[in-house]
Amino acid sequence: MEIGITGVDPTTFPEMAAWHWHIALYLFLGGLVAGIMIISAVLRLRRSPGFDRGLRIAEISAVPLACVGLFALFLDLGNGWNAWRFFATFQVTSAMSWGSWILLFAMIVLVVRATIHTQDLTFRSGWWTRPLDLLSRIGRILGRKSRAIDYSAIVLGIALGAYTGILLSTIPARPLWDSMALAPLFLVSGLTVGGAFICLFLEREPHLRLVPLIVTLCAVELALIAGFMATLLMGPAPLQAAGELLLGGRYALGLWGGVVVLGLLVPVSIEIAEVARRKVPPLLSSIAPYLKMSGGLVLRFVIVYAGVASVL
Amino acid sequence: MARYGMAIDVARCQGCQACLVACKTENEVPLGKFRLRMREEVVGTFPDLYGEFRMEQCFHCENAPCVPVCPTGATFQTDDGLVLTNPSRCTGCKACVVACPYDMRHVNPGGWVDKCTFCDHRIAEGRQPACVVTCPTGSRFFGDLDNPSSDVSIAIASATQVDVLKPHTGAKPKLFYLESKLINQADHDDPATVLSEFAGGK
Known part of the structure; x- marks a missing residue:
């Protein structure tokens, strides 16, 4: 059978107009920031010693990371100057509307937490440090409520991390996204990459104490990827066709090579070897967190692009 | 309130694209x-061929998947069923673009x-859509689906074959295809069956 279609534009080829790298990057950074929020808040509430420096850097870094994600989203909008419309209404049936408000509150908590942790910073005196001194003073005031703010960071972090998956899974027209596993997968992946980001700034000893948690998260992420594939391959024909895109299609290398092997199995093996006091080359040891973060990024790209390409 | 819908008689459509x-x-x-x-779908091997032209546009679905995903309420359904x-x-967030199972939206x-x-805007003036009045073979019918004497209701009632695209999505599109031998046929991929039906005048 031959099929001819007239009109080379996004109406004919929807991949020309649908979501691209902006959304994948936005979902990745959203998950990363959510992971940083949750893990850092839990560690602070537990008053775990040895984490303070790493957590402070991660919490302050989370603000520009979230801003980059929002900028990517802004670039994706066809009519960016109408972005304020997201906050002029609340559409209860729209996951994106929920996400807009969650993101707004998460940003407030991110900025508050970053401000709290600037109180420990010392600056050379000069006219240019006055705003930073003021920030430190505000941080000291906000710091009195730090436990309540940490609890709110956990709640908003979970909401933000899950939202990055729910945004896709509430769109039934794309069978690849039609899976209940997507929200927990993106949440756990956010925790994995958030943990990896925090580890970049930790000393060796606290890093090793965090490894059991990170290995558990990676194992759960692998199980969720398996569950996600199972829901596709055991579903109706359109879902099976979507699953084939990931199983042996053009996105298979990205998922299995980039996410599962390089992004999860290899870095987890390195970290387990470190905990077991095996000799691990310093280079391998230092790239493990980067591999996990790359895996998280590739996961979003694979799911977004393969999802747009899948049709009912 | 009216419930506007459209039907296209595939057997009459010549693919001239005057509607477009x-x-x-x-x-x-x-x-x-x-x-x-x-x-344009063609089945068979030359010289035994059968083909159909199918014009596609927004289907103004009753359960329009593009409406609930819109974060600002920009996409909406009127009381007359227009999306x-x-x-x-x-x-321009494109949530509706990815939510449309028919890929009929663009930026x-x-x-x-x-x-x-x-x-x-033409309906508000009591006129028919431009594609309907332009069609040289009269293959398009428009009107109130709830009114049995409307053009579209009469066309659907008198057709021997009525189809919608992708009925399994549950979107309930309000653009119907009449007399198609290729849409939603179980033997869609079997040109021999389609051709034998065509030759038999079914």
């Missing part, structure tokens, strides 16, 4: 953009998401 051009002119659709598209987009509220160069409106 009329739509572009009537709605000032920008250069390089289209609210309609033509799909419309308010450009001044649209952020206008102005940044907002565009699609067929069933010429709602």
